[in-house]
Amino acid sequence: MDKLKSVLSGEEASRDDRTILETVNDASTLGWGTxxxxxxxxxxxxxxxxxxxxxxxxxxxxxxxxFIVFYTFGNICTLGSTMFLxxxxxxxxxxxxxxxxxxxxxxxxxxxxxxxxxxxxxNFGLALLFVILQVxxxxxxxxxxxxxxxxxxxxxxxxxxx
Numbered sequence: 001m002d003k004l005k006s007v008l009s010g011e012e013a014s015r016d017d018r019t020i021l022e023t024v025n026d027a028s029t030l031g032w033g034t035x036x037x038x039x040x041x042x043x044x045x046x047x048x049x050x051x052x053x054x055x056x057x058x059x060x061x062x063x064x065x066x067f068i069v070f071y072t073f074g075n076i077c078t079l080g081s082t083m084f085l086x087x088x089x090x091x092x093x094x095x096x097x098x099x100x101x102x103x104x105x106x107x108x109x110x111x112x113x114x115x116x117x118x119x120x121x122x123n124f125g126l127a128l129l130f131v132i133l134q135v136x137x138x139x140x141x142x143x144x145x146x147x148x149x150x151x152x153x154x155x156x157x158x159x160x161x162x
Contacts, residue, residue, distance in 0.1 A: 030084070038084035046077030068118040068127050072111055075134060079107075095141075099150075103141035110134045 030038070053070030057063050083091045095104045110133040117127035143149045 029087075035084045039081045042077050042081030042084060046074045046079075046081060049074030049077060064124045064127070065118055068114055068124075068131065071131060072114050072134070075107075075111060075138060079138075100141055100144045103137050103144065107134060107137040107141055110137060 049070045051074075053067045053074060056066040056070060059066065086094070094100065110130045114127050114130040114134060117123050117130055140150070143153070
C-alpha cells in the first residue's frame, strides 16, 4: 500500500532521478548533536597530537620524526573536524573555492611533502621547512572563513612594507 501511495503521489519518480551521491548523503546525514561531538572529538585529538608532537621534538634522535608525524596527523584531524560541522561534500567544495584554493593546495601539498621529507628523503631541515609552510598555509586557509580578516592583514602588511 505504501508503494502505491508513493507512486501515485510522484515520490517514486523523484527517487529514481536522484544521484548516487545524494542518496549516500541522505543516508549518512548526522544530527547536529552528533556533528558537534564529532567536531569536538576530532579537534581535541588534532590539538593533542600537535601539542604531543611539539613535546616529543626534544627527544634525541627520533624526536624530529615523532614531531613531524604527530604534527601532520594533528593538522589532518583538525582539518577533518570541520567536515563534521558542514559535511564532507560542502567542506570539499569550500576548500576548492577560489578564495581558498591556493591555500588548500599549498597546505595539502606541504602535508604530503613533510612526510616525504621525513621518511623517504630523510632531510629533516626540509621537513621543518614544510612544517612551517603547513602552519602558514593552514593559518591563511583558516582566516579565509572570517570575513575581511585576510584583506585587513594584506593591508596591514602593505602599510608596514612602505
